[in-house]
Amino acid sequence: MTSDSLNPLSPLSLHMANTMALWSSAPLAAMHLMIGSLPVHPKLTALFDELKSTLDPKDMVAFQLSTALQSRERTEAFLKGVEAYQSYSYERQKAERTLFFQKGAMQVYDYGGQGDPIVLVPSLINPAYILDLMPGRSLVEYLTSREHRILLVDWGCPSDLEKSFCVDDYITELLVPLVEEFKEGCHILGYCMGGTLATGLTVLKAEKIKSLSLLAAPWDFHAEQDHPAFLQAQKLSAVIQKMPQTDFLDFTILQTYFASLDPTLSDKKFRDFAETTPGSFEAEFFVAMEIWANSGAPLTMPVAEQAMVQWYKHNFTGKGTWQIDGQVIAPHTIKCPVFAVCPERDRLVPPESALSLAQAIPEAILHNPKAGHVGMVVGSKAEKNLFAPLHRWYQALGNSYET
Numbered sequence: 212m213t214s215d216s217l218n219p220l221s222p223l224s225l226h227m228a229n230t231m232a233l234w235s236s237a238p239l240a241a242m243h244l245m246i247g248s249l250p251v252h253p254k255l256t257a258l259f260d261e262l263k264s265t266l267d268p269k270d271m272v273a274f275q276l277s278t279a280l281q282s283r284e285r286t287e288a289f290l291k292g293v294e295a296y297q298s299y300s301y302e303r304q305k306a307e308r309t310l311f312f313q314k315g316a317m318q319v320y321d322y323g324g325q326g327d328p329i330v331l332v333p334s335l336i337n338p339a340y341i342l343d344l345m346p347g348r349s350l351v352e353y354l355t356s357r358e359h360r361i362l363l364v365d366w367g368c369p370s371d372l373e374k375s376f377c378v379d380d381y382i383t384e385l386l387v388p389l390v391e392e393f394k395e396g397c398h399i400l401g402y403c404m405g406g407t408l409a410t411g412l413t414v415l416k417a418e419k420i421k422s423l424s425l426l427a428a429p430w431d432f433h434a435e436q437d438h439p440a441f442l443q444a445q446k447l448s449a450v451i452q453k454m455p456q457t458d459f460l461d462f463t464i465l466q467t468y469f470a471s472l473d474p475t476l477s478d479k480k481f482r483d484f485a486e487t488t489p490g491s492f493e494a495e496f497f498v499a500m501e502i503w504a505n506s507g508a509p510l511t512m513p514v515a516e517q518a519m520v521q522w523y524k525h526n527f528t529g530k531g532t533w534q535i536d537g538q539v540i541a542p543h544t545i546k547c548p549v550f551a552v553c554p555e556r557d558r559l560v561p562p563e564s565a566l567s568l569a570q571a572i573p574e575a576i577l578h579n580p581k582a583g584h585v586g587m588v589v590g591s592k593a594e595k596n597l598f599a600p601l602h603r604w605y606q607a608l609g610n611s612y613e614t
Contacts, residue, residue: 220293220477221505222463225470230289230478234282241278245271285482292481299489301498306343306352308363312392316367317385322351324360327421329398329605330389331363332405332412335381335514336465337507339365341588342402345499348589353598359605362397364389364405368508374458377513378408379535386412390419398605400424402588403560404518407528410568411540413547422548422608424601427560427584430542430568431529432522435561441523443471448519451512459509466505472558500589529567542571549575550604552587552597559584576604 220226243249244263251259266274311321319330322343331351333339342363343351355361364386369376376384386408390397396419401409406428413420435441447468451460470477480497487494510518527533533540551569553562562579569575580587580596587597 220296220501221466222470223293225467226293226477229470229474230286233475233478234286237282238275238279241275242271245274285478288482288485289478292483292485295485295489296481296498296501299494299498301495301502303340303345303499303502305340306349306355311362312389314385314388315372316370317389318365318367319389320363320365322355322361322363324355325358326360327398327608328360328362328393329354329400331361332386332399332401332409333364333366334402334404335366335378335408335510336404336462338503339363341503341585344503344589345496348496348499348593350588350593350598350601353594354602354605357602359602366508369459369511374511375513376511378517379411381514382408382411382415382535387416390416393419396421398422398424398608400426400601401428402426403428403584406565406568407522410542410545411533411535413545414540414542415535415538417544417546420547422550422605423545424550424552424604425565425568426552426597427554427557427565427587428551428568429522429528429560429564430571431526431564433526433529434563434567438561439472440559440561443468444519444523446471448524451515451519457512460512460515461509462507465507465510469504469559500585529564542568543573545572548608550578550601551575552578552580552601554580554582554584554587556582556586557584 240249244259245266245268247263249259306322308320308322310318312319331339331342333342340363343349346352351361351363366381372384373381390399390412398421399409399413401407401424403426406425407430409423409425410428410430413423432441432444447464450464454460484494484497487497521527521533528540531539531541549569549572551565551572553565553569555562557565566577569577578597578600580592582590582592582596587593590596
């Protein structure tokens with residue numbers, strides 16, 4: 212067994228600034244609530260009206276002082292949680308596996324199992340091991356324990372081979388040679404952006420793909436234009452277009468984008484972690500997730516530009532104008548069995564964006580778990596919401612060929 216070391220919270224300065232801004236402004240917000248001048252999101256109007264009805268205007272100063280005291284306590288709890296995380300002793304266990312295929316920085320690991328090979332394709336952004344996070348919270352573990360043969364693509368950090376790659380090149384230069392290793396073909400499962408890549412691969416190499424599973428794979432990037440992921444992505448695409456020429460987009464820029472989707476999230480989760488018992492499953496899971504979330508390789512600039520400008524800004528995929536080597540990537544041409552998972556509580560990929568891909572593929576099986584983007588694959592209900600339904604679907608397809 213091998214292990215990963217702990218990664219610091221990133222970007223630390225942004226998370227610290229978000230928490231300080233949140234709680235330092237709370238006493239002033241309390242005053243504006245009392246006098247009726249606090250701007251409130253429409254969805255929270257009823258809640259704030261109820262709160263205000265319980266307050267006596269004569270108690271404004273006392274309410275502000277109480278808010279200031281609680282703000283200080285919550286800030287200190289956040290800092291305590293961050294310190295506990297940064298000093299936590301953790302070792303993530305990795306299942307036994309063998310290297311099956313390598314090209315450039317991409318390594319494909321075989322976890323064993325029987326039957327048809329199922330190749331898991333993750334996003335190009337965060338590490339692949341979210342699909343094998345830890346015992347009890349691992350899609351790889353669940354499927355291999357049920358006699359499926361699982362292989363996991365690990366993109367690694369772009370090497371000299373990939374540094375000028377766009378998304379299309381990752382498909383044609385890496386995924387296509389991989390699937391050609393299987394004489395009788397293979398099943399493909401794509402998670403997040405990996406699902407978008409897997410769709411392109413399936414269109415290009417239909418004769419090699421026995422089935423396609425899509426886990427929260429974005430497609431119509433303009434499907435929910437009021438979704439935070441869409442709104443913040445438009446800002447990021449504008450930044451990328453104005454950046455000086457460089458080979459890579461640093462991972463911390465992507466981290467800033469993810470943090471912007473909910474600037475209060477890190478405050479709450481680290482305050483909760485401050486009260487978690489070290490060594491407990493809850494603590495180990497939290498640290499495992501944070502190490503993963505704070506890890507990632509830079510994107511090549513062509514990948515960043517294609518994803519953020521061609522996809523998010525111009526919606527090439529949703530409009531049907533995405534082409535690879537002159538071939539339109541048209542989901543309606545996919546004939547193999549398809550299992551499309553569109554989690555209802557996804558904050559990273561708008562549910563309607565993933566749903567558009569499922570609806571574009573004839574006879575795709577649609578599955579809508581009540582889960583979020585990441586919780587779907589590692590949450591406490593992942594086995595019930597995703598692993599078991601996916602396993603049953605693969606069972607129904609059957610297993611019977613050699614590679």
